[in-house]
Amino acid sequence: MGQLQLFVVLCYAIPFFVILFPIGLSFSYIFKITGLDQWSNRINNYLGYFWYRSFFVITGRKLQFVQGNWDPNGNNRFLICNHTNALEVPLIVALPYLANSKDVKLSYLGGDIIQRYKIIPLMMHKTIVEAVIYSEKKPNFRNFKTDVLRVLKTRSIFLYPEGERTFTEEVKPFQTGVMKIAYKFNVDLDVFVVSGMMGYSNLKEYSHLKKSKTIYFHFCGSIKAKDYSTFEAYLAAAETMMKNKKREIEAIEMSAVTV
Template identity: 25%
Template sequence: MKKILSRVFAAWALIVFIITMLPVALLMWMIGTIKEPKRTNYFRIISKIWMRIFFFLTGCSLKIKGINNFKPGEKYIVICNHNSLMDVPLSTPFIPGANKTIAKAEMAKIPIFGLIYKRGSILVDRNDKNSRKNSFKKMKEVLNLGMHMCVYPEGTRNKTEMPIKEFHDGAFKLAVETETNILPALMFNTKKVLPPGQAFYFWPTKMELHFLPPVTISKSDDVELVKQNLHKIMSEYYINQLKKLP
């Protein structure tokens, strides 16, 4: 029965997504001439309203903890765990303040959705060395503009048995080079909504987004040690919180 219902919910979620996406795409096109960082802040506000509507109409809900860990006037590299395609709609719109996400370039080729995707992202082709180098430079520009940079250090969705996969170096190298503090964020239950490996599946679920206290970074820090420390902090928190979730 759940298998049948999940497909019914998936069909409804797809219809809602497409219908609500059209006016959002128009708004994203309209803000194209606005200068940064104001344009990205408008993007975040529009995306947040869009996702709130989408969650409501598809029976999902979102609980957020730790907003007070963002200090006014401060910028952060926000690092998130990655379990599901639902993670992106939870991160960028609900991070307080203008922010951009490092994202796969191929997703920007999707008609209409690609316009929205490009507005909130630094695009990277992971198979292209020059693209990776250029994206790193653009992430520094985002931070220089006073915006947060959102990164998924696991790289791809976690399909392993590990609570959090091993991290790549990029976010931590960026933090040390720019001396930007890192703020860890953990998302819960997104895998229940859109499980990796499940075709045409959607299940209404209460999701959670927890922002942890920021970790201070200096240029004298060792990138590898910073990476290991953040992985430990996030893994331990994730495991402990899973025990408390329904």
């Protein structure tokens, strides 16, 4: 097991071994059953915040979250971000508390990461949209689209448009499947970027990230679907926005360890 995998195990062990989580989730489900959705959601958001904070304290990292002009309220949007590795998920779950908007409702779209880490659907009361399990015989795209649009009626969905964990700090080209749904049904995009997560690995090319001990999570801007006449332009605008912000952050990371 490599160094990065050890950190992933440590990260996902926190919700199972810290007593706050079973107690908090129990109260959350009681509130959910009795119709107190706001309090249920607020508990879940706080647990996500505690999760990320605990992991960063244990590993000696700090977070630089820049909200910019992002408005977390509302629904029917995709929140997109690059996906380095599984250590980014606690940041996503904690986003309402990071933005000081404790009642924001978010869902999450993912494939194998949901199957691997059961704490994610538990903390979100299963308001999860699972990526289509591709099958040569029965690719159920219709139900997938229906699930996405249903969830968007009550909350926004966070997803990784690269379609997989990249295990590199480079932003990879976006996959088109879910993004086509977004464009077709006029779903706006809030674009985020995360940087520094590969500092948890033992790869020499990321040794400077170990020294900086800072994780950057920045809002890049919004993409309005109605402003683009073609899907290709809509997709390229989101990809360019994320990559440009990533380059800005990487310049900060390098200067932080060379001064």
